[in-house]
Amino acid sequence: MRRAIIRGTGHYLPERIVENSWFEDKLETSDEWIRSRTGIERRHFAAEGQTTSDLGIRAARAALERAGMAIGDIDGIILATSTPDFTFPATATIVQAGLGMSRGFAFDVQAVCAGFVFALANADAMIRAGQADRILVIGAETFSRIMDWTDRGTCVLFGDGAGAVVLEAQDGAGTSDDRGILASDLNSDGKYRELLYVDGGVSATGTVGKLRMQGNLVFRHAVEKLASTAHTALGRAGLTGADVDWLVPHQANLRIISATAQKMGLPLDKVVLTVADHGNTSAASIPLALSVADGAGRFAPGQVLLTEAIGGGLSWGAVVLRW
Known part of the structure; x- marks a missing residue:
């Protein structure tokens, strides 16, 4: 069985760091209020004129360097974002051009935080299907562009940044002992759209819009759905x-991360x-x-990693892989 293994990881964070205290003279909030409810202490904001593709290119270069590969080794790029540079073309194609890649494919995936x-x-x-041997998978966002700076329930939560991994095909035995991605589980339920959305768009309003969220309801769905999708993906992997x-x-x-880990019986010292x-x-x-975590040497070969996420849609899912 062909498996997709991670050959390299990379990331990029904009230079501007925004501490919680930055919000204190703009909103009825405080560093203590933000920390106690979210665990967030600071975030990065993109500079004026700095785009999602700019961040994605930097992260991709870092991943390629760690993988010991050149862009000519890559067959395709899949970029996840909800804050594209333009309505079209896909931001992945802008990253493709920025990396000097003129062959293969490049397209975007939009499932918000998932x-x-x-x-x-x-x-x-x-x-697995043999359509590619090496793929750059990137997540890149400039959420600071869609914040309502008068809404303390949302604008203090988000930051900008990009991360990337290089996936490469490798033959495995088809068992849970293989390296690489072992199983995944993807889900969506559109009836919960209004729990987390942006109130603008090309077809609906002709505007960009701002992020809107019903935080308490999102929290309730998050813990239940994240634990469920994680168990499903693990079961499919035989783990x-x-x-x-x-x-x-x-x-x-x-709080969501801690509650989900507890529901799965995992101590926080096993959580990145x-x-x-x-x-x-x-x-x-x-x-x-x-x-x-990879840069800090926290992952050892053969270890099992579980990733899970939930975002607007609602959309949620999990991936199980062996490092």
Whole structure:
């Protein structure tokens, strides 16, 4: 069986760091209020004129360098984002051009905060099917562009950034002992659209719009659905929660992450946490966390990693892989 293994990870964060205190003279909020409810201490904001593709290109270059590959080795790019540079073309094609890649394919995936999980599952399927041998999978966002700066319930939560992984085909035995992506689980339910959405768009309003969220309801759905999709993906891989060495979750809120880990019986010392320094970077959060942990040498060959995320749609899913 062909497996898709991670050969390299990389990330990029904009230079501007915004501490919680930055919001204190703009909103009725405080550093203590934000920390206690979200676990977030700071986030990065893109500079004026800095686009999602700019961030994605930097993350992709870092992943290629760690993988020891050149862009000519890559067959395709799948980029997860909800904040594209333009309505079209796909931001992935702008990244493709920026990397100097003139062959293969490049397209975007839009599943909001679950976007990277959806992109990873699609790349895995293409590699298994023999349509590609090496794929760059990127999550990149500039959520600061769609914030309502008068809404303290949302604008303090999000940040900008990008993360990337290089996937490469490798033959495996077809068992749970194989390296690479072992299983995935993807879900959506559109009746919950109004829990987390942007109130603008090309067809509906002709405007960009701002992010809107019913935080309490999203929290309630998140814990239940994240634990469920994680168990489903593990079952498809022939594994259980006891086999998981690292949980690499979407970094939305420390309370959601902690509740999900507890529901799965995983201690926090088995969870990769970057939410304090990055905030919620939507589709970029999982690849960012993977890259940070990989760069710190936290993952050992053969260890089982579980990634899971939920976002607007509602859309949610999980991927199980062996490092």
